[in-house]
Amino acid sequence: MKLTRRTFLASTSALALTPGAAFATGSGTPFDHDAVIAEARDLASRPYTARAQVPQEWRDLSYEQYRSIRFKLDKALWYGAETPYNVDFFTPGLYFPRAVKVFSVENGMATPVSFDLSMFTKSDEVPTLPVDDTLGFSGLRLRTEMHRPGLTDEFCVFQGASYFRAIGLHEVYGLSARGLALKTGDPDGEEFPDFIRFWLERPAPGQRNMIVHALMDSPSVTGAYRFDITPGADCVMEVEATLFPREELDHVGIGPLTSMFLYDQTNRTRFDDFRPAVHDSDGLMIRNGAGEVLWRPLANPKTLQVSSFVDMNPRGFGLMQRTREFSDFADLEALYHKRPGLWVEPKGDWGKGTVRLVEIPADQEIYDNIVAYWRPAQAYAADEQVDLSYRLTWGEEPQRTAMPRVINTAMGDKTFGSGRLVVVDFEASDMFDDPDTLDIFVQSPHVEVSKGVLQRNPDTGGLRLAFSFEPGERDHVELRAQLRKGKQPASEVWLYRWIA
Numbered sequence: 001m002k003l004t005r006r007t008f009l010a011s012t013s014a015l016a017l018t019p020g021a022a023f024a025t026g027s028g029t030p031f032d033h034d035a036v037i038a039e040a041r042d043l044a045s046r047p048y049t050a051r052a053q054v055p056q057e058w059r060d061l062s063y064e065q066y067r068s069i070r071f072k073l074d075k076a077l078w079y080g081a082e083t084p085y086n087v088d089f090f091t092p093g094l095y096f097p098r099a100v101k102v103f104s105v106e107n108g109m110a111t112p113v114s115f116d117l118s119m120f121t122k123s124d125e126v127p128t129l130p131v132d133d134t135l136g137f138s139g140l141r142l143r144t145e146m147h148r149p150g151l152t153d154e155f156c157v158f159q160g161a162s163y164f165r166a167i168g169l170h171e172v173y174g175l176s177a178r179g180l181a182l183k184t185g186d187p188d189g190e191e192f193p194d195f196i197r198f199w200l201e202r203p204a205p206g207q208r209n210m211i212v213h214a215l216m217d218s219p220s221v222t223g224a225y226r227f228d229i230t231p232g233a234d235c236v237m238e239v240e241a242t243l244f245p246r247e248e249l250d251h252v253g254i255g256p257l258t259s260m261f262l263y264d265q266t267n268r269t270r271f272d273d274f275r276p277a278v279h280d281s282d283g284l285m286i287r288n289g290a291g292e293v294l295w296r297p298l299a300n301p302k303t304l305q306v307s308s309f310v311d312m313n314p315r316g317f318g319l320m321q322r323t324r325e326f327s328d329f330a331d332l333e334a335l336y337h338k339r340p341g342l343w344v345e346p347k348g349d350w351g352k353g354t355v356r357l358v359e360i361p362a363d364q365e366i367y368d369n370i371v372a373y374w375r376p377a378q379a380y381a382a383d384e385q386v387d388l389s390y391r392l393t394w395g396e397e398p399q400r401t402a403m404p405r406v407i408n409t410a411m412g413d414k415t416f417g418s419g420r421l422v423v424v425d426f427e428a429s430d431m432f433d434d435p436d437t438l439d440i441f442v443q444s445p446h447v448e449v450s451k452g453v454l455q456r457n458p459d460t461g462g463l464r465l466a467f468s469f470e471p472g473e474r475d476h477v478e479l480r481a482q483l484r485k486g487k488q489p490a491s492e493v494w495l496y497r498w499i500a
Contacts, residue, residue, distance in 0.1 A: 030110075031108060040223055040224040043217055043244075044246050054093060068123035071088040071141075078202060082205040085142060085143065086142075086143040086152050087141065088143070089102070090140070090159055096159070099138060100194075102197070103200070106202045113137075117129065141154050142231075162194060165394075168232065174336075174340055175319055175339065175340070175341075176258045177255070179223060185306055191219065191220055195225070199213040208230055210230075212227040213225065219246070220247055234395030234396075236394075240387075241387070243386040245382050248380065248381055252380060253375060254374040255373055257318065257342055258370065259370040260281070260369060261281060261299070261359075262364070264282060264297075265409070266297065266411055267300060277329055279336065283320050284372055285320050293401050293492045295494055296309075297409040300369065304359070307356070307359075310353075318341060318343035319341060319342055320343075322405065323336075323407075341395065343393045347391065353378075355375075357371075403490075404490065404491045407425050408425040419471070422466065422468065422496075424494050425462060427460060429490075438454065438490055446478060448469065450467045454483075463483070471498065481494045
């Protein structure tokens, strides 16, 4: 299974500047978030019905044709007003065959934002496109003043199924989040719920946050979502979700994250490419219910791999991009060193379950092949109401702990003898002032591993742990390593699954 990634990243990745102005039209209706919950509950009481598709001419657009249809920045919602945010929109078509409805909310009244083709420019290669009642937007983009006074920058996009992405200051779009994941990696295929309606609360002058409501629908479940979004050095989203399953959900993903990992030093030899590495994220970080901090470097396996980290009331998990130098990627266009990490912080007790990591084989960077989410141990029953809340933080390093971090993993064949040599670099830390006081724990349930060796890395100022193992005929080997000082942890727990 491969997920088509970043559908039209070109239309959302550049940090477009300046204001953008669509206008809300028609009569308003009373609105609050309870109305979205009531609508989700009502939808769930009825059989699922897919929305109508837009006309065939829109669906037949080529990639280049679709990409050339651009929103006019002076047509943005709330353009020219004292409102500190602008919103512009994307057309449907090509990979977005069904439109979503958008409403502007002011003083407790919701007014529809009407689709108008004159909001967009297009190249001469785009054919004449019909406009009928099925037309609407495929998504929206939020802007506010971030880098320079008087100019707005985009910082958040909702487009496609229940996907959305955001960035902090001086970052470029990378990984995505979703409202919900269903049956990810299952043999029968994945189900992708859609956000079908959005309500945008108009912020007051000087307001630093923005509220977005969304209605979700799919064959298995409906949902009402509320996003309280605050841009800045990190973009922080407070998420409230109310789910109404139409049927039992025995494989549901909460707080799902989707990213791309093609290669780094662990599998560099598989790719003939001028760049040292290609990835949006390089590791899964978990802070489990016991307070232990885990770091699992990502991999691009040759067969589908699923890893489950059993937990009780997790404190957080996320996909991170720790390689932060241009030289790590040497890519002047993709700027992978500026991609954000994303941290999911549960609110309340999430109970028993697993942080699940799905790694999908990929041969090109156009595919999102990494998925991480919380899978509850208990299935959600049909007709029950499920209330969840969590915080999403998008940024360069959206979660830090007192533990020295793993900043690089590399491995290869041993120069002398047989087996594999593993090298793990830990960042500089006061805890490493006297390496002789540290204990090294390297373990595997599958094979014997050599005694670990610690050396000072003069380039990073931190410590490098090296050890080796002999996989023999095994097709995979689980590995675990940590530095400790007495009974206290002196580093994150490093986890890795080696695949033959």
